[in-house]
Amino acid sequence: MIFPQTLLLRPQTCWLQRLTMMEIAIKFILNSKSVEVAVPSHWTLLRLLREKFGLTGTKEGCGIGECGACTVLLDEMPVNACLILVPKVEGRKVETVEGLGSRKSLHPLQKSFIDHGAIQCGFCTPGILMSSKALLEKNPQPTREEVKEAISGHLCRCTGYHQIIEAIKKASEV
Amino acid sequence: MVPPFDYKIPNTIGEACDLLWQAEGKARIIAGGTDLVIGLRNGNHSPHWLIDITRIEELREIEEMDGALSIGAAVTHSEISSSSLVKKYGKVLSDAASEIGSPQIRNVGTIGGNIVNASPAADTLPPLMVLNATGKVVSKEGERQVPLSQLFKGPYKTTLKPHELLVQIIFAKLSPEVRSSFVRLARRDAMAIARMSVAIVLQTEKRKHRIEDICISVGSVTPTPQRMSEAEAFLRGKSSDEEVLQKASLKISETMILGSGVRPSTPYKKPVVEALFKRAMRKALEE
Numbered sequence: 001m002i003f004p005q006t007l008l009l010r011p012q013t014c015w016l017q018r019l020t021m022m023e024i025a026i027k028f029i030l031n032s033k034s035v036e037v038a039v040p041s042h043w044t045l046l047r048l049l050r051e052k053f054g055l056t057g058t059k060e061g062c063g064i065g066e067c068g069a070c071t072v073l074l075d076e077m078p079v080n081a082c083l084i085l086v087p088k089v090e091g092r093k094v095e096t097v098e099g100l101g102s103r104k105s106l107h108p109l110q111k112s113f114i115d116h117g118a119i120q121c122g123f124c125t126p127g128i129l130m131s132s133k134a135l136l137e138k139n140p141q142p143t144r145e146e147v148k149e150a151i152s153g154h155l156c157r158c159t160g161y162h163q164i165i166e167a168i169k170k171a172s173e174v
Numbered sequence: 175m176v177p178p179f180d181y182k183i184p185n186t187i188g189e190a191c192d193l194l195w196q197a198e199g200k201a202r203i204i205a206g207g208t209d210l211v212i213g214l215r216n217g218n219h220s221p222h223w224l225i226d227i228t229r230i231e232e233l234r235e236i237e238e239m240d241g242a243l244s245i246g247a248a249v250t251h252s253e254i255s256s257s258s259l260v261k262k263y264g265k266v267l268s269d270a271a272s273e274i275g276s277p278q279i280r281n282v283g284t285i286g287g288n289i290v291n292a293s294p295a296a297d298t299l300p301p302l303m304v305l306n307a308t309g310k311v312v313s314k315e316g317e318r319q320v321p322l323s324q325l326f327k328g329p330y331k332t333t334l335k336p337h338e339l340l341v342q343i344i345f346a347k348l349s350p351e352v353r354s355s356f357v358r359l360a361r362r363d364a365m366a367i368a369r370m371s372v373a374i375v376l377q378t379e380k381r382k383h384r385i386e387d388i389c390i391s392v393g394s395v396t397p398t399p400q401r402m403s404e405a406e407a408f409l410r411g412k413s414s415d416e417e418v419l420q421k422a423s424l425k426i427s428e429t430m431i432l433g434s435g436v437r438p439s440t441p442y443k444k445p446v447v448e449a450l451f452k453r454a455m456r457k458a459l460e461e
Contacts, residue, residue, distance in 0.1 A: 024181065042176040044211070064212050065279060066365055077252075077281040083211045084282070085204070087181040088226065131277065152364035153276025 028089045031099030039086050046070045046081035049096060057097040057126045061155070068154035071127035072096050078131045078153070097126035100133060109133060112171035113164070120158035128154045132168045141172055177220040183229055187312060190339055193225050195314040199336035201225050205248045206282035208275070209291045233286070233341055236260065244344045247286025251298075252277070254285060263347035266354035266373050267301040273358050274298075276365045286340050289322075292398075293367075294329050299399040300373035301356060303391035305345040313338040326398035352377050355458035359450055370394045370447060372454035383459065384413050392426065395447060396433040404429050405451075419455050423448035 027036040030053065037052055046063075049055045049072070058081055061069030065080040072081045073095040101107035109132050112118075119125050128151055135142055135150040142150065147168045148161075156164065182201075184190040194201055201223035204210050213219050227233055233248035236257050243263050245254065254260050255272035274280055274288075274297045288298045289309065299322075307322045314337060322343075325332050334340065348354065354375045360366035371393035377386045388409050390402040405425040412418045427444045437443075 040178070041181045042178060042214070063215075065208055065275075068276065068278060071278055074281075078278045079281050080208075080278045083206075083208050085181065085207060085211060085224070087183065088207070088228075090183075149364075150277060153278045155365075 024087060026086055026090055028091060029093045031095055041085070041087055043086045044082050045072065045074075045084040045086060045089055045094070048086050049081060049094075055096050055098050059123055059126060061123065061127075066155075067124075068127045068131070068151075069124055071130045071154070073130050073134055076134060076137065078134050080153075095130065095133075097129050100129055107133070108174050109136070109168070109171045112167040112174070116163050116167035116170060118159060118163040118167035124154055124156040124158075128156070128164060132171070135168070136172055142169070144169060147172075176214045177217075179221055180223045181226065182223055183226045185229060187230055187232060187339070187341060190225055190227055190230065191312060191314050191337070193223065194337045194339060197221075197223050197225075197337075201336075203227055203290070203339060205284040205287045206250065206279075207287075208279050208283045209287060209293075227286075227339070228284075238263075238347075239344075242344050242346050244342050245285055246342055247289075247340045248284050249286075251275075251280035251283050251285065251288070255280065264301070264305055264345060265348070266304060266356050266375060267298065267345075269354075269356040270297045270301045270358070270371070270373065273356075273364075279365075285343060289325065289343070290332055290334065290340055292326055292330050292332050294397055294399075295368045295371075295394040296399075297358065297368055297371060297393065300371055300391035300393040302343065302345070303399050303401055304354070304373045304375040304389035305348070306389070307343050307345040309340050310342040310344065311338050312341050319344075323399065323401070329397050348375065351380075353458045353461045355454045355461070357450060357454045357457060359446065368394050370443065370450055372447075372450050374454050374458045376458055378414065378459070384411065385409050386411075390426070390451070392430065392447060392451070395430045395443060400433065402426050402429050414455065414459055419452050422455075423451045426451045 023038050024041045025038050039048055046060055049058050058072055059069040061067035063082050065083045070081040071078050075093050101110050109129055131150055147165050182193050202219055202221040204224045204226050205228055228248045233246040235246045236259055237244040238259055251271040251274045255268050260268040285298050288296045302322050309320045309325055311318050311320055327333050356373050358371040359369045373391050376388040379386055388406050390406055405422045408425055409422050427448050430447055
């Protein structure tokens with residue numbers, strides 16, 4: 001074997017690794033529905049949502065909790081899903097952007113984002129929508145400063161944040 | 175690629191201690207996981223077990239005792255920053271907690287994790303130093319109270335033994351006339367590690383603005399958290415005018431250089447720590 005280390009670097013499908021992975025059963029509430037799934041214990045919530053549930057609205061921007069693209073609500077609190085190991089969500093409530101609204105019935109925040117040009121590439125949008133939802137539920141009439149604080153855990157490379165802040169403020173006035 | 179592990183969720187401190195004992199050093203405690211999960215992925219640790227302590231009720235409580243406040247190790251930074259008890263009796267800590275990371279990080283990151291991760295840039299450490307906090311550490315062998323300063327061995331290293339668990343942080347309540355401030359310097363206002371921070375608690379004589387007592391701790395400039403005793407001794411009994419603050423700021427930078435040596439960052443950090451200290455003093459005095 002010239003490079004034995006490469007055995008360990010292959011993707012998840014390697015049989016050697018499947019033998020060593022410990023799967024556990026997790027039961028929790030996802031977008032208001034009770035779900036149960038078997039998953040390796042070292043998976044993050046981000047990976048679980050995207051790969052087991054196909055909910056790809058939640059994005060991986062950095063994988064280390066520094067960009068907010070993976071933000072979901074855990075028991076109504078914004079958290080970085082890339083840092084939450086799956087066993088942590090047992091018995092708890094998870095909400096993703098897919099649960100926010102649908103094409104036929106947009107959430108007021110989604111409509112406001114569209115109306116105010118707060119979406120360009122859209123990559124940061126799901127995360128910011130979730131933080132905004134949590135903000136407006138706790139504080140229905142936030143000041144501009146409170147809006148900025150609520151989205152301070154999100155990076156947007158496109159908009160310069162101004163339209164995003166406008167969209168959230170205007171949505172709160174509805 | 176995160177190495178495989180077993181995920182344990184004890185319901186009591188006793189269960190957690192039993193697990194730690196059985197693990198024989200091969201387990202790691204996980205609370206919020208904001209530092210640990212990244213460390214696991216980087217291969218910094220490969221524990222056989224992860225022991226999640228966030229479902230243990232006692233570790234999630236902020237308790238008011240007769241002269242002191244006790245904060246459970248698994249209390250989150252969000253909870254500390256919004257706690258009316260901490261805002262009233264330990265404002266320097268709630269101020270610091272409210273500036274950590276981002277809302278998402280504060281919602282899961284805990285004070286115990288911040289302490290045990292022992293980063294030289296940890297934001298709760300300077301406030302806890304000026305609050306003279308102690309940590310309650312338990313294990314199957316018993317419990318001990320450790321002054322916070324004795325919990326650290328070096329950057330990212332604590333004096334905790336592998337079977338020990340930090341359960342509470344306790345400090346004496348600050349009385350209403352005591353002033354405090356926390357200032358933080360970083361590349362951005364949010365989501366940026368502290369380049370430097372200053373925590374101050376001080377008591378002044380009402381009319382003359384004379385400093386009766388003072389505690390100062392500067393973050394991100396020494397390998398382990400420490401109090402700036404030279405500057406403190408110099409300031410006690412003096413009036414808090416600009417000349418005095420200027421002289422004191424020089425003692426701060428002297429102590430920093432003594433503790434960390436002259437480094438490539440010193441030409442930057444020396445004038446900046448002096449200015450940041452003066453800023454923190456003025457902020458505390460204005461209160």
